[in-house]
Amino acid sequence: MTVGQVREGARLAAWAVSGVIGLAVLYVIGVFAFGGAEWITAHFRGEADKRQNTVGSGEFRQATYEEFFDLCEAVQNAEGTIQALQEERVAASDTRTTQIDQSITALKAMRIESVNAYNSKAAQEHRAPFRDKDLPYRLDATAERTTCTN
Template sequence: MGRVREGARLGTWAVGGVIGPAVLYVIGVFAFGGAGWITAPFRGEAEERGNTVGSGVFRQATYEEFFDLCEAVQNAEGTIQALQEERKAASEVRTTQIDQSITALRAARIESVNAYNAKAAQEHRAPFRDKDLPYRLDAAAERTTCTN
């Protein structure tokens, strides 16, 4: 009977020696795998942002986008001025059309100013704005200058 007890005790230690590390391994996999699973969205977003912002295509596109938005503001201003000149000698019907066009152009100009200012305020885009472009555009200004 003593040998059986000693064998059972030895068997228990052997099983515990195999099962114990296996249980610890499974707990470790869930603990570290679970932490990786929880942080995966954050790590993925950070990696994606790094890939996007760090790419030459993004930098070039952002650089050109600031010029395009500033130019859109200037184009609207130029068209508004031309329509105002035309309005001086226009018929009543044409005056109504010109007024509608000017209203639409002013709205488009404000949208372009707001888009420019929003992008200029974004931390990841601001470094790619040309040094000669203004930091912000003024929606109330009569004329916009796209170079300092």
């Protein structure tokens, strides 16, 4: 092999390496130019998509509106059942009194869970606008009776 051939081979190798490096640089630039812009704006696009899919959805609005009524009604149903059991307890036998007391305890716990669920959802910024204006902002877990309209 002559010195000229070695130089020619080195030159071709340098061009090949330069070409590979150039392609890699173009690839990185392309990723940042196209993928990078998506990555930078992902948060904003995700927030807009989430808002559109929930708050902007008619189904979400209707379901949330009905959910507030359902939760308030669950609290009132528990209160009504507690009241009926307390009235029955007056004339009940000892065995039945024990059963009634257990049922009342369970209903009180269920009522508190419903009150907490209602209050939690009412405090959520994306749900609060869909609570009916006649429903209370918060329910009181210590109240004897719950009113589902103002």
